[in-house]
Amino acid sequence: MARLTGIQFLLFDLGNVIIDIDYEHTIGQLKALLPVEKHERCASFFPSSFHKAYERGEISDAEFRQAVRLHFEENWSDEQIDTLWNSLLFDIPADRIRLVKKLKQNFTLGVLSNTNAIHIRAFNAILQEQHGYENLHELFDYVYFSHELGLSKPDPKIYQTVAEKTGFTPEQTFFFDDLEANIHEAKQVGFQAHQIKDKNALTRFFDENLFN
Secondary structure: OHHHOOOOEEEEOOEOOOEOEOHHHHHHHHHHHOOHHHHHHHHHOOOOHHHHHHHOOOOOHHHHHHHHHHHHOOOOOHHHHHHHHHOOEOOOOHHHHHHHHHHOOOOEEEEEEOOOHHHHHHHHHHHHHHHOOOOHHHOOOEEEEHHHHOOOOOOHHHHHHHHHHHOOOHHHEEEEEOOHHHHHHHHHHOOEEEEOOOOOHHHHHHHHHOOO
16 A cells, blocks of 8 residues: 555556557558568557547548558558557457446546547447446546547646646655656656556556556
């Protein structure tokens, strides 16, 4: 319990914290559709400037899809692109949903995710199908997406913005994310934070620090 002393607000990333994701699966799906001579373009897809711009809400769904077409020089339909794009989203394990519901009895809960409108629509469909919730607002008190804030992790401004919007100070906040860079910058702002490195890490953290 020492690690959670003084903590009132628990803040969670989505990818590989709440929902399992796999970028390599999407790369595989892309390569299956592309001629071999275009496979090298897959490596620059996720780090691309248009992906980052889409995460920050700087371009629309339509502009993102067109950027995908230009990047790969393929005339894919909107539906094809959305299916490829959403192929990195997998299951939302039931033990994580049970954990969230249990934690809500004693803490205020929030989500802070680098994401985009296409992914969130797909995420909500998975959440509805697997657990019967229409969206994250039914489980969390605060939900912040990068494309709605116009900021993305690990920019320190996004953590400061969450603190301002919720009224919880960094010292009252504990943040969970799977990426070291995001954890590092959150700590620089004053959050307590813990990196999620495997599928069982989130439940294990609370078993060791709260429920034992």
